[in-house]
Amino acid sequence: MTDLRTTDLGVTDLIHRLRKGLPEAAVVEDPDVTASYRTDMAGFCESALPACVVFPETVEQVQHVMRTASELHVPVVPQGARTGLSGGANTVAGCVALSLVKMNRILELDPVNRIAVVEPGVINAELSRAAGRHGLSYPPDPSSWESCTVGGNIGTGAGGLCCVKYGVTAEYVLGLDVVLADGRLLRTGRRTAKGVAGYDLTRLFVGAEGTLGVVVGAVLALRPAPPPQLVLAAEFASTDEACRAVCAVMAAGHTPSLMELMDTTTVRAVNAMAQMGLPDSTAALLLVGFDGLDPASDLAAVGELCREAGATEVVPAADSGESELLLEARRLALPALDRLGTTMIDDVAVPRSRLGEMLAGVDRIGREFDLTIGVCAHAGDGNTHPVVVFDAKDEAETARARESFDAIMGLGLSLGGTITGEHGVGLLKKEWLARELGPVGLEVQRQLKGVFDPLGIMNPGKLF
Amino acid sequence: MTDLRTTDLGVTDLIHRLRKGLPEAAVVEDPDVTASYRTDMAGFCESALPACVVFPETVEQVQHVMRTASELHVPVVPQGARTGLSGGANTVAGCVALSLVKMNRILELDPVNRIAVVEPGVINAELSRAAGRHGLSYPPDPSSWESCTVGGNIGTGAGGLCCVKYGVTAEYVLGLDVVLADGRLLRTGRRTAKGVAGYDLTRLFVGAEGTLGVVVGAVLALRPAPPPQLVLAAEFASTDEACRAVCAVMAAGHTPSLMELMDTTTVRAVNAMAQMGLPDSTAALLLVGFDGLDPASDLAAVGELCREAGATEVVPAADSGESELLLEARRLALPALDRLGTTMIDDVAVPRSRLGEMLAGVDRIGREFDLTIGVCAHAGDGNTHPVVVFDAKDEAETARARESFDAIMGLGLSLGGTITGEHGVGLLKKEWLARELGPVGLEVQRQLKGVFDPLGIMNPGKLF
Known part of the structure; x- marks a missing residue:
């Protein structure tokens, strides 16, 4: 790895060289603009001002950017819409933020x-x-x-x-x-x-x-394109019963098109935001969808399995309009939790047979750290999103939030899971990646990185 | 890469060291036995006698084999049941043939x-x-x-x-x-x-x-487990019409569980072997299966599409027993072609929209090289298996067979396809891999190989 500094003189040279192969408007160095490209949705992770943001429109222009960056040993951070949740698109000091949004055909x-x-x-x-x-x-x-x-x-x-x-x-x-x-x-x-x-x-x-x-x-x-989806909602008096229903549905050989779980914290937050009329007493709400040839009979079979697992209420939608209404609660989960404070969204996936233990453990962690943690989960995949809510102005609470976030990842690994089911590692979880991969895995991954990026200019500091 | 030679003295040392971490019976050096582990199903590709065959039963034993081979710089060729078709498991002189068949739990x-x-x-x-x-x-x-x-x-x-x-x-x-x-x-x-x-x-x-x-x-x-499959057979007077039916079925949004095509050479070979009663006049036989909730109605819809594309006969199976009978013809395709001479099985996949051009091209190549080439294809995937039939005792014909085999790969690449859909590169296609990957791809692949195998002892000579 070479030293990745860009001096003022270096920035001028960088911009000059970039402009040789890019349209004038494609290289933006105004710090008021470039500052807004510093982070994805993980604004609480570290970031620093890029030297410029470039907006190439062709493959050749991207090649020019990379050749220039390689020549000058300047780091490059590729970016899309920066909706990521792990800081994978956060910029480092003096880098080229390489936005691909204009290559959109x-x-x-x-x-x-x-x-x-x-x-x-x-x-x-x-x-x-x-x-x-x-x-x-x-x-x-x-x-x-x-x-x-x-x-x-x-x-x-x-x-x-x-x-x-x-x-x-x-x-x-x-x-x-x-x-x-x-x-x-x-x-x-x-x-x-x-x-x-x-x-x-x-x-x-x-x-x-x-x-x-x-x-x-x-x-x-x-x-x-699949046929329209029909959705069922089932309420449970405990998360454990809901998770047992999830296992029963999968063990019975069903292939749901959707299987989502919300815990009581999430249900209450959604109710508070949108008056969905979900009973506050619900410990877990399970949504199960089917988009096969006969979704109504699938819902009937799954409804029965939910009741056997202890569901207190089972509401199958009659049509796709009603199904949409049920899904609306799930779509509001993150916005509703966001209203309670600053949030950190975790993304731990466990074998679905361990989902009950995972949810019980997150509940325990929330109490231990005296924090609100709402969970929504792609339950059919065992992929949980515990959302840690905290007051970002309270330093001690922020520290506790970070610790609880780590405790949740540790719990996931102890249950045979992974620290990230779908959000990625980015900056947020890079210290944890080494634990999941182990020393041999980590070394091999580092060597692979070296094959593609011997200078260490490609999105440095992410993953490892 | 180091020099990979095993002298007689070296072999004695190798066997001695291997035995330190393996049960007595797990290391076999009798050349009568080891000779039978020289090749997979691609016996016509190069191979040489291994120094020994080892049959580890635990992960630790495999680790011992690899540590020993690394210390001595001896090549190792991992083997399963050696049913591969590209020579990927063929042994090199003095190597350790590492058979995993006893790790079978x-x-x-x-x-x-x-x-x-x-x-x-x-x-x-x-x-x-x-x-x-x-x-x-x-x-x-x-x-x-x-x-x-x-x-x-x-x-x-x-x-x-x-x-x-x-x-x-x-x-x-x-x-x-x-x-x-x-x-x-x-x-x-x-x-x-x-x-x-x-x-x-x-x-x-x-x-x-x-x-x-x-x-x-x-x-x-x-x-x-899916429901039982129902299969339909459709006969066409030209391969082009059969391929148009394939495209029509996929464009209409069907999801067949099976979609196989046999050309006239293959149909006749199967008839000759097993008197299946398929009309010799058939230019292409298409088999389409469904295993959804209502396969009979899927078959009806697909039968109609086949007729529209020009099918001369459409025979939907009434039950899974009849479906099995129809599939039997497909299962006999390779054995039936094998009876015509020595065979080389190609494995070129093209976008399914180019399947008709691919089959026409193979027919042209067969005539050009004066060879029988029967084609069976996983038509739904655009994955063709042109089977070149030749007399292995006739040197000139064998050379022509090899040339036609190459011409088929060239044709596949020219149609936007790949030289191998599912059989692998092994020895058989390694000269062609470079063409498909291009210089940048090849270089990157070689560098990746170097990360995992700096001494070049892992199945050397395969792929590249």
């Missing part, structure tokens, strides 16, 4: 081969809607889907509500165009449904948070 | 978390049957499924008939235990449904053909 949408070829700045929802117009769907649906970019989804390995049936972003990336740290263009993967020619470089870049290269194009797999 | 089978934890020597069909007893399925179904090992499937990235709906082996590998070249144990991935902690090393090992490390354990995802 859908280049192909092919119903026969069921693929889309896209630039990285395409908004997730725009791709979903474009696919829908061809009777297709692009399943990954992070909650920021109306604003996040496909490139950012690839960088973080984003998930969403759909994953229990349709999997995460990684499963939809067939091939990538990547500009490497030295400006070379690497094409990985394929446009075909199958292919095993050489090592799978495509998957190496998914979830790499821009630390190995800059994704400038992607071939994505699409699926036939 | 299913360690866990967990219906709630829908995972299996297995050793690499587990037979694919045994895992499938064990999963079936829990109402689950392990979809990857290469045609050798009754004898091939899960470890071999992981090494080659195996596919099968199921892939059009259920995907390839890679999509079912959640985590791996890998013994590295120097004997260290690396754990990759996770046991959870989701996880994005660090770079995806798991996928790097899938399809790596034992060139990066030795897979000694795997966490595999399972699915609920």
